[in-house]
Every structure is written in C-alpha cells, then in structure tokens.
Amino acid sequence: MTYRHWFSGKNSSLQCIDKPKTNLELQEIKTKEEIVKMSGSYNTNVFLYKNDLFRSTGKFLINKNPVKDKNDPIVLVNSGYSHHFILTESGRLFAFGSNGSKQICPQNSTMFNTPTEINFFRDNKLKVICITGGEFHSTFLCDNGDYYGIGDNTYYQLETNLLTIDKNKITLTEKKRTDFTLLSQNVKLVGEGVSTRHTTYLTEDNTLWIQGYNNTGQCGNSTDINKILPQKIEYLDNENIQKICNGFEVSLIWIGDNEIYTCGNNEYNGHSIGIKKFTKLDFFDDIFVKNVLVGSRHFLLLSQDNKVYGFGKSGCKFPFSGKPTEFKLPNYEFGLPLEIATSCYNFIVFPASGTSILSDFKNLYKNQEFTDFGINGVKIHKSFIEFRLNNKMENIQEKLNNYPKEDLDIFFYWLYSDEMKNHKLIQSICTKFGIENAREKKLKDDLVKLYNDEDSKDFKVLVQDEDDYEEEDDDDEDEDNFEEIPLHKFVLLARSGLFREMFKTITQKEKQINQIKDFSRKSIESLEILFKFFYTNKIELTADDDPQLTIEELNDSEEYYQLTKGSNLNHELLKIKKQFKLI
Template sequence: MKSDLWYFGKDLPTLNTSKMMLKKPTLINNKIINGSIKQMNGSAYNLIYFTEDNKFHSIGRENYHGFLTEGNEEINNDPIVQVSSGYHTNAILTKSGKVFLFSDYSSPSNGSLENFQKPKEYTYFKDNNITSPVTKLSGGEFQNFFLLENGDFYGLGSNSYKQFQPNPQTIKKHKMPISQDKYSKPTLISENVILISDSVCTRNCLYLTSSWTLWAQGDNSCSGCGVGKKRNIASPRKVIVKGEDNRNLRKIAIGLCMSVLLFDSGLYSCGMVDRSGHTNDTSEFTKLKFFNDIQIENVVCGCSYTIVLSKDSQVYGFGQIQESNSNLISRTPIKIKIPDYNRINPLGIGNGVYSIPIFTVSGTSLAKDFLNLYESQEFTDFEINGFKIHKYFVEFRLDSSIEKIQQILKKYSKEETNIFLIWVYSGLRRNSQLVNTICSQFGIQKPELKKLNDDLKKLYKEEETKDFKILVQDVDDLDDENEYEDEDEDDDYFEEIPVHKFILLARSGLFRELFKNISKIENEISNSVKDYSKKSIESLEILIKYFYNDDIELTADDDPQLVFDELSDAAEYYQLSENNNFNSLLELIKIQFKINEEK
C-alpha cells in the first residue's frame, strides 16, 4: 500500500510539477512515493521519509543530502523510529538508539558534517562510553540535536548563533568543550531534559527540563524564542508562558521566524509571520484562541509558517511559506482544503523550510479501540466513581488491586476520574498535570513512558489470566464444508485459543455482536465462543496476537502463504475498526515473502 502525498510551497525538482511555487495543496503522482509513509521531514531542498517496510527515501535535489532511494542493510535490520532534516544534513534514529547521519555538504566555515553520501553511524557516544541511547533527534540549519534516554541533551555542528551554549543551571557533570565553527565533538547543552522539538529548521533551540522549566537560546532575530526582542541569546533564558503550567506542555515546534508550543489547553505562538518584521511580530508566546475547541494531533513549523493537524484529520495553517513570494497562507489560522482526500486513511503532516507535505498514514487503532470500549460503558464488571470499568484490565494497567484503585480515586471528582480513566484505557492525557499527579500515587512516575501497546504485549504472555476461549475447528480436520454444521454442537471437535475477554470486546465488532447475542439468551457473557470463519488455528492465533500488539508476527513454523491467504479478508470479517493498518501489514508479508496473490 502506498501513501498519497499533497504538497505545496517551493517545488522540488523530482516532484515534476512544472511550477516553482505550488500555492495550494497538490496531489502528487504517488509513483514518487515508495510505500506507506510513517513520518516525513524536510528542509529547503529535500524531503526525507520512512515507510512501514522500514525503508527510508528522499525527494528533492540530488546535490543536497546525498539523494537516496532506500536505506542500507544495517538500518533495515533495526526499525527506524524517526527521521530529521536540516539544510544539508539528514539524521535517522533507530529503535535501538543508533543514529545515522548523511550529508552532501562539507565546509569548515559553515561547520557542516563531512560529506557522507550514504548514511554513516554516528558513534561518538558509544566510543566515549556514553551508554544511554538516543531517544529523539532534531535537525537544524547546520546542526543536529540529540536527546538521550537519561535526559542529556547534546548539540552537534556549527555554533555560530550560540545555540549550543551549555546551561550552567542544569549541568552538574563535567562540561564538554563548546563547538564553535565546525563539526567535532558534541556539546552537552543540558541535563534532565524531557522534551525537545521533533524537528528544527532554525538557528536556536527550546527544551523542557524535568523541573518543568522551559529554556531558549540561540538566534532570536525574528523573536521566535519567546523571550522578548533581544537578537541573540548567548546564555540560556527561561521562557514564561503566562497562565500556563509547563507540566501540561505536550509539544515544541520551532521554525526560523516563529515557534509554537502545544499545551493541553491549546496552542501558543511567537515570532514573525514574515521576515520583514512588519506583520504579526509577537516576541512572547500568546494563545491562539482559534484552536480552543479543536483537538490537535500534531503541529509543525517551517521558516515563517505553522501547520496544525487535528485529530479528525483536518489541516489548518497560518503564516507565510516564502517571504519572497506572495504565497501567503494567512496571518490568522484558516482551514486548508485537501483535494481528493477521501478520509479513509488518517493524515500526517511534515515540514520544510519553504514547503509543506501532507500525506496519508497507516493509522493504528489500538488506543482508539480501547478508548471506545471505555466510553461505550458496555460489558463491564465493576464501577468506580460512577464509571463502569473492566476490572482486570484497569488493575493490570495500574499494577494495583481494585481496592487500592478505589481508595485513591475516591478523593477525586467525577470529571477528574473520567480524565484519568481515559488515560488508563488509551494513554491519552487530556490533563497532563492531573494524570501525572494520580499516576504518582500508583508509583508511575512517567505516565508518558507507560505505553498501552507495551502493556498489552506483556499481557499477551500471561496465559494463566486469560479468561475466555475461542473454540476453533481446524480446517485441516474437515472432510467437507458441511462438517461444520454437523458437528458444531460437540466441543470435542474444537480446539481452544485462550484470550482475555476484554481484548475481543475492544478489537472486534464481530465478537461484540456475538457477546450481545449470548447475553440476551443466557443473561451473562459465556466464557467461550465458537469461531465459524473456516480459518486455521495457525492463522487465528496470529490474528489474536494482532489484537494485543497491532502487529502481524510470524514465527519460523508459520506458513506465510497460508497466513496471507486466510487473513486477507480477516479485517472485514472480524469487523476491525480500521482495516488499513492490518491490511498494510499483510501487504508487507506479501512483499517480504514474495507471495503471489491469487487473481
């Protein structure tokens, strides 16, 4: 499955649009896109993205970034989690914490990385016995930023705007030398950092520390740091957002001329809409009331613009794509129409300096399914503060007895309880400060790191707690199709697949309907149900595991052809809430094992 790409702003030659500036989103021929995009990031001349099959690709000018078509074998064997781009350097982060850099530009005066036409692993941390892995990247104009798991925050590259100045109020360990004019050793900017920008096309940086202090440093000539109109911030300065608690800060996005902060309560921006400095020059972060009632999924910045993606896949924009062109989005936020978008797949947004990519993504439905399960208030077996819950699931997520959970939550209002239970079921923090406070009482110090999918993967392995059975008559045991009907009342003809009942309730519309019908007849949910899909036990076990981890995993004993053939209609048959993720995983199996689908 391939993603669709809509693009506007400064044209990239390989897009073949025949226009220098695309003044509105244009659907690009998807032959240009290789695979289903997971994340995309860009600069003035290039877009880099990676796909579901763990390949990374670039679009743009071949004399920038070492133009590539796909990643090397070393990266392919280690799942990519993020790509980031600067003017002349690209960075790739893998699941194991490895960083790969590549660039086309080598100039000591500009402090760029040496010329790597293919990605090369950046081994400085490993070579210097720094064992904490990298967890986040940011690429800048001639620089890269690295956030390590232990909270150390490093900058690498040109420091001509003082963006790498070490923070004396946060660094306790031995200070490393400051990089001045060229790439050499990275500079330790701060310790105990918990949030940085996902991508940077700027000469400055903003970061949040564990003391909930937001810091800014570097070039402030366009007031994009949010600390007044001082042009250069040689020493890190605290950023104060009036009326906000930094515990509720969810995202930082930085452009060259403007920056935005996403809080639980809304979106704040600062800086210049255009580089002339004559319009919308806001030197401190101010709230954009336009987004008060909009649930925001993501936000990115370019040079002088901001793009906002809502949770219902609506795109908004404000600012100016390029100061030398009249291609102005708006000085105030407006909706951006995406032509020929059918809303089957959710959207993703990326950023460039003068360009904006919008693309379809293979969305995961795991968190959404469990949130819907909670909000439906169906098939529950316990009640807390007026809300019905699934007792074992909540106990498992909080690693606490139901008695302790009741005792803690009775101190909170019904509204506060609801917000917390939404986090328990989905990981969504609608009030970060409240969720953090309640989680701390359960011994959960970093709720953002306690992922629903990680917990469900652990739960899958707990065989003794599975309270439900799917009874399957293996297709290999059947002499003919009628045998299903002749023997369906005799359990001896069926084999058992154990599962947690609430997993089926959350993930499959088919099983929800079956349980409703059983309840009407027996006044209770049975502890087993017979599956009449005529699929093998091997395939159904893989499907059930998908319910837990949103991934299709094959073992050496599995037959890929059999799995592909039998599960090709499973998303529709079992009424999965979003078919695209499941079907794209099947397509990946087809590619990996070179399966020829029967026509």
C-alpha cells in the first residue's frame, strides 16, 4: 500500500522524499508508510510515520528511528532554522543539527550529526510538552507551565519576565544563554516558529508576552524599536487565542473559529494596512479554521472542510501571493481529512491519521442527531455527557444551570472534540467536576477505559450464529439464535453510518430499545474485534483469534458500516496481514 501526500517548496538539499534536487511546484508524492508529523530546517526535513517510524532527509540523513523504544513512542518532532528535536511520550528529549549558538544544549560541540539526548529536564524532574526552534535559539514548555530558553539572545528574545522590567535599570544578559534559563512560569501556549528572532507566549492569566527583534513590527509594537524586552499585548482577545505562530519577520495569532491576525513584514502577511500592530485578515471571516502554520516567510492554513490556503513569499516556486490562495491538490479524494506541516522553505499536506474518533464525535455533536437531553438550550447525548463527566445528569444539570448557552456550547464542544476554544472557561467548569487538568482529559483515553468497563455498557448488538442462518426474512428470525455483544449506544451512533440509519428507522414507540440486530453475517469473533476498534481505533487480535478469518470478514467493513473516510480500519488490517505474513 502507498500513502499520498502533497509537497512543495525548496529542495536544494533533497528535503523532499526521493525527488530530484530542484524546487518543487505543489505535487502529489507517495510513500510506503503513513506520515503523521513533519518539521524541518532550511536544509533538512524530519518525518514521523505511523508505528513510530522516523526518517530525515536532506543534510542530516537518518533512515531509522534513532531513539526507538516500543514502550516510549515519539510524540513530537520539531525544528529550528538549523536544528531539530525529537520528544518521546515519557519526556525523553533528543536533538541534532547545529549547536553553534548553544541552541541545543550547553555542550561544546558545534554540530550533532546524530540525535543526542538532552538530560536537563529529566534531571530536574520536568517534563517537556512543547518545543519551538528559532533561528539561533530554542524554547521548551514543561507540563507544569515552566518555560525555558537557550541559545542566541542578541535580540532579547530569551529575556525573563519573572521580574518587572524597567529598561532604565535592567542589566541585559549575555548575548548567548549558554545554559537553560527559566523565562516565565504559568505558561499555557507558546508561539511556534522555525527561523524566528522573537518569542511569544501566553500565560494562564491570559497575558500575551512578546519579545525580541521588531525590525518590521513582528512583535506587534507600533513604535520603531528594533529590539524589544518582554512586553504585554493587550489589544487582542487573549482569552480565546487558539494558536500563535512566528515567522522570520512576521507573526500570526489565531483567535476563535476564524479570526486570523498578522503583523510584521507586509510583503509576506497578506494585508495592505498597518504592519506594526496585529491586524485581522478579513479573507477568513467565513472560513472555519482547523489549523494554521507559519514557515520562514509563508503562511499555511487548513479549514474545517479540508481546504488548504497559502499566502506569503518564498522564492521557492510556492504558489503563494500576497492574498490567500486555495491550493488544488492533485487526485484529492473529497472528504478525506487532512493535516498540514511546514518547515523553513517548504510544506506538506497529508491525510490525517487516527483522528476519525474525534471527527466522528465532533460531527455527532454538530449534527445534533439523536440528542436526548438539553441544558439551557444546548442539546446533548445524555449517556455520553454522563460518561465524560463521571456524574449523573441531575448533578451535571445542577452545576451547569447558571451558565449561558454560549459558554455551555464551548464546554460541550470540547467534551465531544477535545478542541478548546476557551481554556479558562473549560477549566473553571471542569474544576466543578473534580477534573484537575482539562488538557490531560482526552476522549481517546476515556473511550479505551470505557470499553473495559463492562458494567457501564447500556446496549447490545445481537449477532446470529452462522449455523443458524435461514432463508426466511431476517425480521422473523428467532432471537434465541442470536448472541449478544454489549456496547454503548452513543459509540455506535458516533462511529457507524449504518447504525445511524438503522436508528433513524426505529419508531417513536421503539426509541427506548436497548438492542439492535446486526445482519452482516460475520462471525461474532470478528464483530467483537470490529466493535472494539470503534473505541480504540486499533485492530487487536488475541491468541484465540484467526487472523485470516478476521481479515476476510472485516475487509469490507469500512464500506458496509459506513465508517468515516480515513477511519484507519484498512490500515490496521494491512498491519495484521504483514504481521502474520498473509501478503
């Protein structure tokens, strides 16, 4: 099997996979493995594939996972202008590339040709959750909110805000931060970028801090100061900031569903008015944003309906212009969920992996199908909300009755999708339910726990033993011939279009039924494996399962059960084929 993606940009060091040394127009490229993340510098790209496979292309060439540990998978790859980081689930941190400005670690080496472990954070019992790489500096956000920096500090981009700064009294630090320096505390969001000379971060009190080089106004400051010490940006809706991105001479802030603000070099940022203050791009007023990224001099935006837009400047044959332009992806299959990634001088668009569970539950909420309860005008699925909040609806309603509809919509949307539109609001409500950290409460993790909780299963799928199949009408079959698979009704509703259609045909009198028949004529063993996939997005076999039978019976399941495109089922079946050498 091959996996498609679309690639464009500079390719002078062969950053693109298996392509000639040339600049690339947007084109489709195929790989044998499924890409889940990509980042890159000016001369090297790093790719993370499904199943913890790692590869880099360009100047620093790595053809296999250099930090492989089956119990500690890679969760993040990120880059600066000339250096790269690899982060694992447990918090192990590795880096390679240039260290000439000590942007990787305090060691004397000016170059790390292979990944080297950085032990500072683990030694200090800190866990890194986000990394950003600038032109000659790096920053690290820890799960406790501590924000560290290291590297070139020529432009004050690594100054601390821990003390009130008085420019008349402060003694500026050395040009290089030669050790890891605590820049701020209580940070919840940091500005992403690969070649920047400025840093941006948002603290828990919704204060937006920006510091560093401001030669084109990229720090959102209307004065002519070139080098800016930590300052607050207070004219934006900081409470609803979703993402912050920093380019070489530009900055971008995404607020709410579709509010995109940029500042900096007007040649790159797509608007024709003031550049030294964050200014809204009206182009996106009617486009709901899924993700937005900034390279060195270009912007990339993905909408909720899987359209990709770009604008900016590159000199690398990007199909960009001053105004946003929608990309046409060759051979794109309509409806296929997409992701985007960018490096300094190129970018990639690729099918989303493992996101169908979130997409399915988000769509269940947005479409308002089969809702059976309402709080202050917001319709919800009673058993799903009880499961997510681990409370009975009477208690939930009592705690939420005083919130307006707009706030409840934000909160419930997060419960269905994991997408935070207002972290402060969501966390304040979560506290009422004993949830200490809303960011750590993930739907996919809860669903795995739910599958293993037999007592909470409120619904049954009836499956007939194949030996009892008869030619008579299915509706007349004796239910004594059926076996039961306990499940949760809301999981079937979210994950399978077939079951949604079946529930739609149920009469009002039958609405309270707690079972439904499956007429696929697949074995109960195969269906149990499939229905577990509905919860976990994985096909998992036990020693008692027959791999050949499982593959034969589930091979058409994505189409038969009307699963979301990109559901990952076919990929999981392919893994089973490879594992048991059936191909």
